[in-house]
Amino acid sequence: MSEELVWRIAGGSGDGIDSTSQNFTKALMRSGLHVFTHRHYPSRIRGGHTYVEIRASPEPVRSRGDGYNFLLALGDSFARNPQEEAYYGTEEIKPLTENLDDLREGGVIVYDEGLIDVEDVPDFEARVEENDWHVYPLDLRSLAREKGREVMRNTAGVGATGALLEYDLGHIEDLMADAMSGEVLETNLEILEAAYQQVDDLEFSHDLRMPEGSHDSEQVLLSGSNAIAYGALDEGCRFISGYPMTPWTEVFTLMAQHLPEVGGISEQVEDEIAAAALALGASHAGVKAMSGSSGGGFALMSEPLGLAEMTETPVVLVEAMRAGPSTGMPTKPEQADLEHVLYTSQGDSNRVVLAPGNVREAYEQTRTAFQLAYDYQLPAIVLYDQKLSGELRNVDESFFDREPNADLGATLSEDEIAEAAHHASGKFQRFKHDPGENGVSPRSLPGQKGGRFLATGNEHTPEGHISEDPDNRVAQLERRMRKLEAIREELDGREESHQTLHAPVEDADYGILTFGSQQGTVEEAVDRLAADGHSVKSLGVSEMMPLAEAEVTAFLESVEEALVVEMNGSAQFRGLIQKELGRFGPKMNSLLKYNGNPFEPAEVVEGFETIVDGDEPAPTTRFVPAAGD
């Protein structure tokens, strides 16, 4: 097996790092490699240090992995004061100072000597020697400036990368031709070629080469946010309302772009209260609708969310978590909104919460969220985070070959309304006390003959009239709660589980539990631990409400001890298990991380060794031992 490539491009935000890396990721995918990208960027529009990492391998890639082996350090052109050409502190050299810690032994460094002076980088020479790094200084800035414009330094960097890795840049050229034309295209191609040549003429001291591609089926490159948007579109969602907030905006903008093309409606509105309210109104009128936000915006949605529960209006809300509380760290991932999403809004919660663990699950579970919302007439929330939102992964195109679903769920036609037994009282009983096992009273839609009713956020009778009658209250509340039990049963009975069990060792003694975006990282850690002879398996949980009780119980019963991995400071997922299952306290240790960066497999490995061998956990994480026995 050829060695995997983990390519990191670093520079200032606004320097075109994102677009360059996206193109390169796509080119690698087209060469038959499996890819995974990780974005790290500050809350700043221009300047400030940023990097994107692309992991490419002949094997499917599940996470960013630990560290990387190729650095393209561009320098931060926005760090310079345009008037005086003076530097703002050390920002200019950050692409080297900030990134070296994670560069693997024997790794390759290409840096832009037009912008970076290694004299300013502390201990550079010594570290290079110590780690056996292979360094290629290139004046990318001048090269780009001579042939075209300075901002095209990125292209020069990619050309240099190609030469150093003996990688044919044909796919990059194709992608450039798709995206630009005329002089801009020509200049870029020229710069690409010139940089390639310049490096090709050098003596190489490193062994790293581009790995061989392995797949030849058609692939698409999607982020978690892309996958949610396409899941919604494929499921027949034709209405979205929103207000921008990072990183939810990525779902919103893609939907806003495509909804009109497929005959739908997109609305950017005055605030998140309105956004959720509009989705509710559209759904009430008979359209599949969605809204969403990130932490603070979702907080504003809590009242409409409660209204959807009380009026039994189907709606899908997306919550893209980032580090909080309040505006927190806008561009950094965290999983600390779990409790917020489970319990926000007054009264007894009556909603579905699904937390996809990767790009494919983001697509599938968005579809499931719509199905459950419309079949059971309640809000369904897709909970994910900034990490999954931005990471790109290749998915086989055949995975998406499904028909849009126009089924509105438990909704009656006019003929059915006329026949409905509900009609016995002379009025349509929209909120019939006892409609059957699953608690769902089929709805009519405004405009339909014979289906008139009042939908109200107050407690109400079967016809929808406001009522504080105790017997009616009990009947209605119990029926609404019954829907969740019915959903639990439906999900338990499915052929394909939403939980992802990863068990390289059968009957493993130890288990690692996680939810959402940390799934792939945990799986990779499990593989390493298993290769080291540990008896361990993992379960990535997606069904948070209703909690995947049966599977979590079976998993925890089957192991002696477990480690619950999550990105927050208060062990919210572990708390949920404890609350829902009422046991396993003595078995569950927590590994928490909340510094704004997601887990790396090595940190999970070290956390695990804390329970088995009593080692120290990684300094970036916090280990909370089991609650005792």
Next chain:
Amino acid sequence: MSAFNAIGEEREVERDEYTPGIEPQATWCPGCGDFGVLKALKGAMADLGKDPEEILLATGIGCSGKLSSYFESYGLHTIHGRALPIARAAKLANPDLEVVAAGGDGDGYGIGGNHFMHTARENHDMTYIVFNNEIFGLTKGQTSPTSPKGHKSKTQPHGSAKSPIRPLSLALTSGASYVARTAAVNPNQAQEILVEAIEHDGFAHIDFLTQCPTWNKDAKQYVPYIDVQQDDDYEFDVSDREEAARMMQKTEASLYEGEVLTGRFYHEADRPSYGEEKRQVGEMPDEPLAERYHDDDYEWERSYDLLDAHK
């Protein structure tokens, strides 16, 4: 499923068809102005021959919000201040619905003020009735955004230091294409204005003066009003923004001193509604979106093809 084919067909409708088997006396106090709104709305809908099943009445929270309980149609009794965003999405999803939204002055001008401004700006095709009794009724008599300066209540016992909001001017400057003020004590005018507002193709805002005998005995809502359309002293062009603004200022000042003017203050007949504008820029389908889910022959566009951009 042909759920919507009967919509839009005109027929005689009896006022009683808008009466559900539930009495407003259940919550509204004797002498409350809210009865007047209910009566005028029933009258206007009967005049227009609207089928109760094509009407969606969305209300907020407050005594006024109970309107949807006592008017027989498809009803949505929502949350405090949020009837407008819910209603406007329902209209976008199914433009065949006759959408009316209603709420109190606290509901519409206070907590829902932001939505009021934006719904007016977008000029959604709907009618919005604000029950203006200058007080919070349901929560027992607190100062509202339309209470006069100096108004004393349990939450502002020393008298309010705030000037009242000017709802008509606010609606006009925000972009509403129809703005009127009427009053529960003027049932004939109220009904006429409602008819006009419902027929208007755009955002029609009606500041509806209602009396609250329980908490606000001092308000002007009990005095007779001058109808600006009937009185020769007040001739002006309702389609002229500047003249409308001037007349609105008169009524807004006079609500607290002098004679109160009511009637239609602004009527911009030819401005396209928001749905129409959206349709023109290609952001809204020609046929009601909601129908698509019931049309077995409809060819659903597959987002599968959109994935090509990601290859």
